[in-house]
Amino acid sequence: MTVYRIQIDQELADLIPGFMENRNSDIIQLTAALQQEDYAKIMVVGHTLKGIGGGYGFPVITDLGAAIEQAAKDQDIDKAYELVAELKAYLQSVEIVYE
Amino acid sequence: MSILVVDDSFDSRLLVRALLKDQGYSDIILAESAAVALEILRSQPTDGHSKVDLILMDLVMPELDGIEACRMFKQDEALQDIPIIMVTASSEVENLERAFAAGAMDFITKPLKRVELLARVRSVLKLKSEMDQRKSREEELRSLTSLDGLTGIANRRCFDEFLEDAWHQALGNHQPLALIMLDIDFFKMYNDAYGHQAGDECLRKVAKTIQSIVNCPFELAARYGGEEFSVILASSDAQYAAQVGEKARIAVVGLNVPHCRSPILPVVTVSVGVASIVPSLQSTAQELIKAADDALYYAKQNGRNQIRIASEVKG
Ligand SMILES: [Mg+2]
Numbered sequence: 126m127t128v129y130r131i132q133i134d135q136e137l138a139d140l141i142p143g144f145m146e147n148r149n150s151d152i153i154q155l156t157a158a159l160q161q162e163d164y165a166k167i168m169v170v171g172h173t174l175k176g177i178g179g180g181y182g183f184p185v186i187t188d189l190g191a192a193i194e195q196a197a198k199d200q201d202i203d204k205a206y207e208l209v210a211e212l213k214a215y216l217q218s219v220e221i222v223y224e
Numbered sequence: 225m226s227i228l229v230v231d232d233s234f235d236s237r238l239l240v241r242a243l244l245k246d247q248g249y250s251d252i253i254l255a256e257s258a259a260v261a262l263e264i265l266r267s268q269p270t271d272g273h274s275k276v277d278l279i280l281m282d283l284v285m286p287e288l289d290g291i292e293a294c295r296m297f298k299q300d301e302a303l304q305d306i307p308i309i310m311v312t313a314s315s316e317v318e319n320l321e322r323a324f325a326a327g328a329m330d331f332i333t334k335p336l337k338r339v340e341l342l343a344r345v346r347s348v349l350k351l352k353s354e355m356d357q358r359k360s361r362e363e364e365l366r367s368l369t370s371l372d373g374l375t376g377i378a379n380r381r382c383f384d385e386f387l388e389d390a391w392h393q394a395l396g397n398h399q400p401l402a403l404i405m406l407d408i409d410f411f412k413m414y415n416d417a418y419g420h421q422a423g424d425e426c427l428r429k430v431a432k433t434i435q436s437i438v439n440c441p442f443e444l445a446a447r448y449g450g451e452e453f454s455v456i457l458a459s460s461d462a463q464y465a466a467q468v469g470e471k472a473r474i475a476v477v478g479l480n481v482p483h484c485r486s487p488i489l490p491v492v493t494v495s496v497g498v499a500s501i502v503p504s505l506q507s508t509a510q511e512l513i514k515a516a517d518d519a520l521y522y523a524k525q526n527g528r529n530q531i532r533i534a535s536e537v538k539g
Contacts, residue, residue, distance in 0.1 A: 177233055181239060
């Protein structure tokens with residue numbers, strides 16, 4: 126399994142545990158939305174991820190969020206499943222180093 | 225000084241706060257929706273100087289989105305001077321055009337880059353403080369002049385000075401001094417029915433009419449405040465003042481400015497109170513104002529669109 130090593134500013138250290146926890150609940154929400162093919166919900170979560178990822182130092186989350194938003198717009202459920210799986214794997218393997 | 229951050233995403237709000245706090249902006253207010261932001265802004269002290277100096281507004285939010293909220297704030301007289309920076313994860317040109325059209329001063333794209341965020345915030349805050357300074361200078365200048373900005377007739381400051389002069393003249397010459405107070409009837413309802421711009425236009429018309437009634441250097445027509453006007457008549461008694469006041473009342477009716485909400489006449493009218501005094505060392509100009517005001521109050525109580533004369537104030 127690939128391990129992503131991410132460097133985050135020390136000043137954001139306090140926010141990161143909460144941030145990661147909220148991403149896990151995003152995964153839960155996305156998983157449920159996928160099962161219901163709730164594209165509106167998928168789009169909203171994708172949009173939020175796109176907005177916040179890079180700001181916290183996770184450009185990958187922004188990229189995946191944008192792709193998820195687009196997949197929902199296109200109503201491409203297979204693509205959406207794939208991307209959410211990718212996001213889940215990323216979140217599980219990411220290793221954070223504070224600088 | 226504080227910065228209001230409006231964003232439906234919890235993590236976005238926290239991030240913006242962390243980045244701003246790191247740069248020494250300590251007073252950061254967070255709102256999860258435009259409705260909450262509005263509530264926060266409305267609960268601020270309304271002394272004309274809002275505590276919030278900058279709003280960072282997310283564009284995509286459920287219910288009221290950033291652009292609608294921006295447009296709404298810009299139409300609110302108490303809030304329109306607060307600069308808004310639109311924060312958006314969608315960099316579509318169309319959205320940016322809509323944001324600027326709605327009154328946003330600048331925009332930042334998400335994901336936020338620290339350097340960009342801080343640069344935009346700093347430059348907009350600088351602009352805001354320059355605007356505030358210019359505004360207070362303009363206000364200062366206006367108070368030094370003697371004309372009312374809206375109606376172009378004498379302002380309250382000019383009224384106070386003229387009355388003081390006239391008072392001392394009358395005191396020295398043992399002559400009477402008269403004062404007329406005029407108030408537009410049901411003016412709030414007029415504003416409600418026709419809007420504030422029409423209200424301003426109405427004030428200008430009435431002011432011009434009252435001004436046209438007095439044309440000698442011993443008389444002064446002034447905007448006393450709000451929809452209240454006054455005329456000072458040096459060396460005049462109540463009888464003459466009543467004639468002038470009645471002339472003004474009839475002239476205002478003659479303007480024929482439609483007022484659909486007025487329960488007394490379908491046009492704009494004024495109520496008039498008149499008082500006079502022969503000043504003495506024991507009396508003050510305040511007593512004359514009070515007497516004219518009381519007479520005006522009786523005119524209102526008695527059905528409006530009429531004139532009432534106070535019995536002569538004991539000088
Ligand atoms: Mg949003």
